[in-house]
Amino acid sequence: MMAWIPQKALKEWRRGLPWLMRGGLWLLFLAPLLVQGYTLYLATEAALFGLAAVALSFLLGHGGIPSLGQAAFLGLGAYAVGLSLKAGLPLALGLLVAPAVAALYALLTGLLLFRTHGIFVLMLTLAFGQMVYSVAHKWNAVTGGDDGLSLQGTGLSPTLLHLGALGLLVLAVAGLRLLLQSPYGKTLEAIRQNEEKVRSLGVPAFYYKLWAYVLTGALTGLAGAGVALHRTFVSPHDLFWLTSATLMVMVLLGGSRGLFGAAFGALLYTFVQAWVSSFTELWGLFVGGLLILTVLFAREGLWPLLERKLGGGRGSA
Amino acid sequence: MEALRVEKVSKAFGGILALTGIHLSVQRGERRAVIGPNGAGKSTLFKVISGELKPDQGRVFLGGREVTGLPQERVARLGLGRTFQRSSVLPELAVWENVALARQAATGQSRVFHQPLATDARVEEVLEQVGLSGRAEDPAGALSHGEKRQLEIAMALVQDPQVLLLDEPLAGLSGAERERIGQLILGLDPGITVLLVEHDLEYALRFAHRVTVLHYGQVVAEGDPEAVRENPEVQEIYVGSGGALEAPPEDASGGAGQETVLEVEGLVAGYGGMRVLNGVHLRVRRGEVVALLGRNGMGKTTLLCTLMGLVPLKGGEVRLAGKPLGHLAAHRRAELGLALVPQGRRMFDGLNVEEELRLAAWGSRGPWTVERVLEVFPRLAERRKSPSKALSGGEQQMVAIARALLRNPSLLLMDEPTEGLSPLMVRQVAEVVRTLKREGETVLLAEQNVQMALSVADRVYILEHGGIVWEGSPWEATEAVLHRYLGV
Amino acid sequence: MALLLLTQLLNSLAFAMLLFLLALGLSLIFGVARVVNLAHGAFYMLGAYLGLVLTNALGNFWLALLLVPLGVGLLGVAVERFLLRGLHGRELEQVLLTIGLGFVIADLLRGVFGAAIRSVPPPPELSGPLFLGAFLYPKYPLFVLGLGVALFLAVRLVLARTPFGIQVRAVTADPDMASALAVPPARVSLLTFGVGTALAGLGGVVGAPLIALAPGLDAQMTLFALIVVVIGGLGRIEGAFWGALLVGVVDGFGRLFLPQAAMFLIFALMALVLALKPEGLLGRRVA
Known part of the structure; x- marks a missing residue:
């Protein structure tokens, strides 16, 4: 079908395509500023969950660490910023406390997690995540228990909030991609490919995985703080493992490598979910079904698939 | 320093x-x-x-x-x-x-x-x-x-x-x-x-x-x-050791009949992108002990595992008693009469000797029963309640051989049965193979212990760089041949 | 006080037996099929609701006790055959699929039975207390306790003595070698998946009169089962049994003395085990 296009032009097109797609993605995130309202609300939500998804993509796709406990980071970040504001701390400080708390939790659980390998890591992230959920749920005095925690008076305009969230997302993607080019990032990828070999070269793989986990925790905690400010409410139910699975869906849907896929997956998921929720309240059915379909049929994710289709068949993955 | x-x-x-x-x-x-x-x-x-x-x-x-x-x-x-x-x-x-x-x-x-x-x-x-x-x-x-x-x-x-x-x-x-x-x-x-x-x-x-x-x-x-x-x-x-080379028997075809049990034609196999075997041809006749020699890494284990169906066949054909095996799964091949004594013996963690044997004997009919196997390997009868992983290397080898025999196979694939054994145990294993030969079993034996293999085999194949490079009887395998292909 | 402690001990042990049923299935499935079935709690819930429906429809708890595990087990077999087998060897994908499946089952149940909390009465034969001198204790938890111990012994016997049991252990240890000895690993794995999910379904029928049914219970039970196998060691039924007892007792007495921190105690226990013996108390190191 593309036989009539000169080879040279096709080559140019393929080289420029990734950049075009990335630009297009950011435009998609920016566009709702024009319409405001609920669309903007959703777009902000997508950017914040995108930040968390990008962090998970870094951890899973590049670090090879499967985590089903990301909701705990989100929740810790959300409660941290909520409680900081309640205690009268300035917002800026709250936004520092949130990632710090999540990172501390990542450090403590990571010390135990990385004593095991493979699927056990996944089971334990899930177990620890549910621990945070049950604490949040039961510890009424601090978290407000089932009633949640209301935030008021942050006075951020939706536009500002959206730009902030999107800025964070862009920074995170750019920063993590740079990190992945560094010796640390390459070593982390090497550990995913062959941990024994990397250890035999003298690299203490344990700490490399631990720091990747802590960094991911901090970023996700920040995303959680953003979600709390955005929704002006923190509910313990957002700490349930369904949220962790949702993040997993976003990452797998978009593609777990390269980080852009995760951001795209978050955007896609958020809008599809908003659309679907007008028919049904069975959120678990939706997330679960989507997870099953993604695992069975969209193994590498939509972003690389899109890149290949637009590039005319073969493409660079 | x-x-x-x-x-x-x-x-x-x-x-x-x-x-x-x-x-x-x-x-x-x-x-x-x-x-x-x-x-x-x-x-x-x-x-x-x-x-x-x-x-x-x-x-x-x-x-x-x-x-x-x-x-x-x-x-x-x-x-x-x-x-x-x-x-x-x-x-x-x-x-x-x-x-x-x-x-x-x-x-x-x-x-x-x-x-x-x-x-x-x-x-x-x-x-x-x-x-x-x-x-x-x-x-x-x-x-x-x-x-x-x-x-x-x-x-x-x-x-x-x-x-x-x-x-x-x-x-x-x-x-x-x-x-x-x-x-x-x-x-x-x-x-x-x-x-x-x-x-x-x-x-x-x-x-x-x-x-x-x-x-x-x-x-x-x-x-x-x-x-x-x-x-x-x-x-x-x-x-290697395990017995001197016997003089060639009068009848050069040994005790073997002419009926072909296993036929391998142009077999190609490997792991992932790596080709280990590239067009292997060989045949084994009923009642024959065929030795497969070759340096390490030349594909002996890969060949036996491919025959057993544990490594996927990428090309060529394998026929057991005339029937093409294609891509049959290992347990189907086992039902058709193939049995493997694997390299490294592969005892099941958590099973004792008796359980290993009963597992193999289940659903198999023929002259080899648990009782008979225990007669041939009296040491195993003494240790029937011991966890198989706790046995010594030689005893584990006995279990592995007994397990394969209990399948009453038409062809027994033995992969390096002397590996890691003391000279005394090597002689015992060689003796077991001779016993099997007398009993009329058909054996394809991959071995690094050249002397032992030559002392029991009717015919010999040498495998090098993924193909058969030499074929003949044990007494034709002169020092020059062995030196050239095996470096010994 | 002594009576209170005794009562709580019995309660904890009965709960522990429920956990054992779940952890046993999880552990068996992992051993043979190498799948961590995170839909396990959902199968438990399914068993509980089906038990409720069947008991009401047939007017007989015992018949439900027999039929429900069968049905849930068949569903498990179908899941293995049609969803999981195609993903053979892809651990992460399989786990994610079971999570998704768990959500789907749990939400369908919520859709059908609503979100209300339901307490299920024990069958008439087992309702009411048992009098032991001055001590009186409800019959039903004692029944669960007895059933759990009996199942533990029975499963141990099956694994130790029957051909199927030996096949299961062989496939757990080395699937390739087992298949070279004419054991079909795929069929053993299918059956084990069925047995494991049937045990979860059985747990649901038995557990409903002990623990009221409510949305979210599936996640709770999956989590408990995971913690039990992490503590006890994955892939061994002794690990599941003693792990379940430990978790049950810590949970029971935790609720009695430190009601706010009961859940936390269990996690502390798990963290302790991980720090000291990452493969679990009775576990073997899995490569």
Whole structure:
């Protein structure tokens, strides 16, 4: 079908395509500023969950660490910023406390997690995540228990909030991609490919995985703080493992490598979910079904698939 | 000055003593070859030295410093470089990135996160040295088997190790690659202390200043290459034992009938992208014992596993009693009459001897029953309630053979049944194979113990570089033939 | 006080037996099929609701006790055959699929039965207390306790003595070698998946009169089962049994003395085990 296009032009097109797609993605995130309202609300939500998804993509796709406990980071970040504001701390400080708390939790659980390998890591992230959920749920005095925690008076305009969230997302993607080019990032990828070999070269793989986990925790905690400010409410139910699975869906849907896929997956998921929720309240059915379909049929994710289709068949993955 | 010292190191896996009281002292700048048959404990020794395994007893010193029980990344940082038996590179990273990462790990720069990974003069130099400059930008996964070996050596060299462990660097390589990598290793900087495990005896003796011979977990000889070559004990270990060659029977066809049990035509197999077998032809007739000889890494185990259906067939055809097996699963092949005595014996963790046997006997009909097997192997009757993993190597081998017999197979595939066994046990295993032959069983025997294999076989195939290179009767397998193909 | 402690001990042990049923299935499935079935709690819930429906429809708890595990087990077999087998060897994908499946089952149940909390009465034969002198204790938990111990012994016997049991252990240890001895690993794995999910379904029927049904219970039970196998060691039924007892007792007495921190105690226990023996108390190191 593309036989009539000169080879040279096709080559140019393929080289420029990734950049075009990335630009297009950011435009998609920016566009709702024009319409405001609920669309903007959703777009902000997508950017914040995108930040968390990008962090998970870094951890899973590049670090090879499967985590089903990301909701705990989100929740810790959300409660941290909520409680900081309640205690009268300035917002800026709250936004520092949130990632710090999540990172501390990542450090403590990571010390135990990385004593095991493979699927056990996944089971334990899930177990620890549910621990945070049950604490949040039961510890009424601090978290407000089932009633949640209301935030008021942050006075951020939706536009500002959206730009902030999107800025964070862009920074995170750019920063993590740079990190992945560094010796640390390459070593982390090497550990995913062959941990024994990397250890035999003298690299203490344990700490490399631990720091990747802590960094991911901090970023996700920040995303959680953003979600709390955005929704002006923190509910313990957002700490349930369904949220962790949702993040997993976003990452797998978009593609777990390269980080852009995760951001795209978050955007896609958020809008599809908003659309679907007008028919049904069975959120678990939706997330679960989507997870099953993604695992069975969209193994590498939509972003690389899109890149290949637009590039005319073969493409660079 | 001593670069490496191993003191009284012992290591057991279940009932198998892999290393028993090993002593080793290697001087700085020395070239040391560690040789010995399969299962002698060479790889275990390397794993203990590098910190991958903790010894049960004994101590290891690197450059005068004790490293016993340190995690392997610490031992590596203290100056131990290593290549693995199976090529082990980072497939998704570029070739130069593999080397650069190794370099950063050695200089403690792996943690750097604020600037991109970059190549440097030393990385370029090493890539040039191993002959991979032209492929620096390719992903390591796209390299050929031999090039991966070169890359692995580059990753070790760029770390400027004090001691370098090379675990069978020539295994599984074809002629030209073998030559290239052989030269590369011979030309290494004389300042590096090198320990080499290699099955190519000729090469190992050419390379080494001193040679250590391991056999069933013990050092049985040590000395310069000439002394080791002349040592009769070593010769026996290497050529093998297990009985003298019987005189050719009057009837050259042996007791075998003419009915073909197994026919293999143009068999192609391998792992992932790596082709191990490339067009193997062979046939086994009923009542025959056929020996399959070949150096390590030439594909003997791959061939038997492919026949059993444990490694996928990529080309060619396998027929059992005239029936093509195609891509049948292993359990279907087992039902059709194939049984495998696997390399390394593969006892089931958690099962006792009796359970192993009952598992195999279930649903199988024929002359071999649990009772009869226990008569043939009285030692197993005594140990029927012991966990099979806790048995000694020889006893485990008996279980593995008994298990396969209980399938009442039309063809018994035996993969290195003498591996890691003491000379006494080797003789016993040879005796068992002779008993089976008298009972009229059909056996395809892959063996590294040449003498043992020749003493029991009716016919012999020699496998080299993925194909059959020689075929004949045991008494036609002259020293010249054996030397040419097996290097013994 | 002594009576209170005794009562709580019995309560804890009965709960522990429920956990054992779940952990046993999880552990068996992992051993043979190498799948961590995170839909396990959902199968438990399914068993509980089906038990409720069948008991009401048939008017007989015992018949439901027999039929429900069968049905849930068949569903498990179908899941293995049609969803999981195609992903053979892809651990992460399989786990994610079971999570998704768990959500789907749990939400369908919510859709059908609503979100209200339901307490299920024990069958008439087992309702009411048992009088032991001055001590009186409800019959039903004692029944659960007895059933759990009996199942533990029975499963141990099956694994130790029957051909199927030996096949299961062989496939757990080395599937390739087992298939070279004519054991079909795929069929063993299918059957084990069925047995494991049937045990979860059985747990649901038995557990409903002990623990009221409510949305979210599936996640709770999956989590408990995971913690039990992490503590006890994955892939061994002794690990599941003693792990379940430990978790049950810590949970029971935790609720009695430190009601706010009961859940936390269990996690502390798990963290302790991980720090000291990452493969679990009775576990073997899995490569």
